[in-house]
Amino acid sequence: MRISVIGCGYLGAVHAACMAELGHDVVGLDVDETKVALLAQGRPSFHEPGFPELLARHVGTRRLRFTTDPTEIRDAEIHFIGVGTPQLQGRLGADMTYVRQAVATIVEHAAPPAEGRPVLVAGKSTVPVGTAEEIAEALASSGKNLMLAWNPEFLREGYAVADTLHPDRLVYGLPEDLERGAVAKEILDECYARPLATGTPLVVANYPTAELVKVAANSFLATKISFINAMAELCDATGGDVTRLAEAIGYDDRIGSKFLQAGIGFGGGCLPKDIRAFMARAGELGVDEALTFLREVDAINLRRRDHAVTLAEEAVGGRLAGRKVAVLGITFKPDTDDLRDSPALDIAGRLWSRGAELAVVDPAAGDLLRRRQPELNVHDSIEDAIRDAHVVMVLTQWKEFVELDPAALVALPATPNVVDGRNVLDPRRWSNAGWRYFGMGRGVSVW
Numbered sequence: 085m086r087i088s089v090i091g092c093g094y095l096g097a098v099h100a101a102c103m104a105e106l107g108h109d110v111v112g113l114d115v116d117e118t119k120v121a122l123l124a125q126g127r128p129s130f131h132e133p134g135f136p137e138l139l140a141r142h143v144g145t146r147r148l149r150f151t152t153d154p155t156e157i158r159d160a161e162i163h164f165i166g167v168g169t170p171q172l173q174g175r176l177g178a179d180m181t182y183v184r185q186a187v188a189t190i191v192e193h194a195a196p197p198a199e200g201r202p203v204l205v206a207g208k209s210t211v212p213v214g215t216a217e218e219i220a221e222a223l224a225s226s227g228k229n230l231m232l233a234w235n236p237e238f239l240r241e242g243y244a245v246a247d248t249l250h251p252d253r254l255v256y257g258l259p260e261d262l263e264r265g266a267v268a269k270e271i272l273d274e275c276y277a278r279p280l281a282t283g284t285p286l287v288v289a290n291y292p293t294a295e296l297v298k299v300a301a302n303s304f305l306a307t308k309i310s311f312i313n314a315m316a317e318l319c320d321a322t323g324g325d326v327t328r329l330a331e332a333i334g335y336d337d338r339i340g341s342k343f344l345q346a347g348i349g350f351g352g353g354c355l356p357k358d359i360r361a362f363m364a365r366a367g368e369l370g371v372d373e374a375l376t377f378l379r380e381v382d383a384i385n386l387r388r389r390d391h392a393v394t395l396a397e398e399a400v401g402g403r404l405a406g407r408k409v410a411v412l413g414i415t416f417k418p419d420t421d422d423l424r425d426s427p428a429l430d431i432a433g434r435l436w437s438r439g440a441e442l443a444v445v446d447p448a449a450g451d452l453l454r455r456r457q458p459e460l461n462v463h464d465s466i467e468d469a470i471r472d473a474h475v476v477m478v479l480t481q482w483k484e485f486v487e488l489d490p491a492a493l494v495a496l497p498a499t500p501n502v503v504d505g506r507n508v509l510d511p512r513r514w515s516n517a518g519w520r521y522f523g524m525g526r527g528v529s530v531w
């Protein structure tokens with residue numbers, strides 16, 4: 085099929101490359117010339133495992149192109165909308181400017197046949213519920229043979245390629261008109277023929293359900309993380325160990341063991357902004373009470389950052405001013421260079437503003453951070469960062485930090501204190517090697 089993807093940020097660029105991998109002819113459109121220039125040369129504009137290989141395979145052939153010229157989308161049979169919906173400045177809601185621009189671009193440049201099968205516009209961006217209905221109306225009033233489906237994306241950074249090629253599920257939000265809905269489904273089925281053939285579950289619903297699925301999934305995940313972080317607070321107050329607690333409750337299939345890792349909390353470009361936008365939308369719909377619990381989810385999450393700073397203060401015996409803190413990991417999670425709403429970056433900034441001298445190491449975001457925030461003092465070597473530190477903080481669980489040998493490092497810092505912001509180190513191993521270990525809801529116990 086001929087496909088266009090509007091927006092070549094994280095979501096759009098990966099989606100475009102994966103659609104090419106599925107055998108389609110794809111053009112990715114973005115207004116950002118620098119981004120497009122990189123992608124058009126087959127160079128990734130962000131760190132994502134598997135993405136460079138897809139670019140190398142398909143850019144340069146006719147199969148995958150990137151452009152800033154909107155006229156190049158005219159022949160597509162499906163236009164995917166994959167633009168960002170960032171949090172509005174100083175407000176909880178989502179900024180819909182880019183989605184509106186994408187729709188306007190499609191309406192202006194798409195050239196569907198006047199008769200016969202319509203061209204499909206498929207929304208992927210995370211939007212406030214009700215947006216699809218508005219877009220469908222705009223498409224209907226364009227006078228062009230265009231039709232909308234809502235087809236949310238659930239990709240995780242670091243696994244974006246696998247999540248797109250082998251999704252857990254596909255969700256189609258279709259028009260209420262049965263005949264038109266069946267045509268939209270047929271077009272999407274053709275597009276996703278390969279994942280559907282391998283048994284990917286498909287959920288078909290109306291527009292609002294499909295829009296809600298995405299924010300509901302992210303709200304549930306955020307809630308799960310904040311739940312276990314609330315339990316970590318209880319463990320800290322009682323001497324319990326939240327990792328054992330999570331293991332024990334996770335054996336219950338109804339609860340499940342995933343997303344129960346207590347620590348400095350969730351960040352990134354999705355969960356924090358999505359739960360806030362969801363609350364804002366619920367307010368507009370007059371059902372804000374249904375989501376007041378998300379306010380608590382957000383508050384628990386932000387409290388983890390305060391707690392990490394408090395642990396650092398405790399480790400250095402009170403004042404951070406003039407003390408050296410080695411921060412291992414600055415991205416919002418491993419296997420990405422994404423710093424958006426990173427709890428680690430926020431904590432590092434707070435330590436710095438309290439007068440701490442920082443030494444930051446990160447396997448992917450080091451260079452970016454060096455340019456953006458030189459005061460955070462980026463190092464390439466873990467040993468250099470740790471040398472003479474008063475406390476070492478593991479804030480993102482990159483493999484290279486999880487696998488550190490505490491005995492080999494213990495002589496380097498001024499005082500061997502370690503704050504395990506992700507509960508990924510073995511407290512007994514680190515304690516036995518001579519470190520003072522601080523976990524998140526995790527006392528050192530013989531068990």
Ligand code: UDX
Nearest residue numbers: 238239240241309343344345349350351352354416417
């Ligand atoms: C998330 C959703 O998982 C994905 O389905 C959606 O499409 C986009 O948002 P992503 O932002 O890539 O994906 O990251 P995810 O792996 O979900 O992690 C989010 C944050 O939660 C990270 O900061 C991570 O460190 C934190 N987290 C995750 C925890 O603190 N504890 C956990 O147990 C799991």
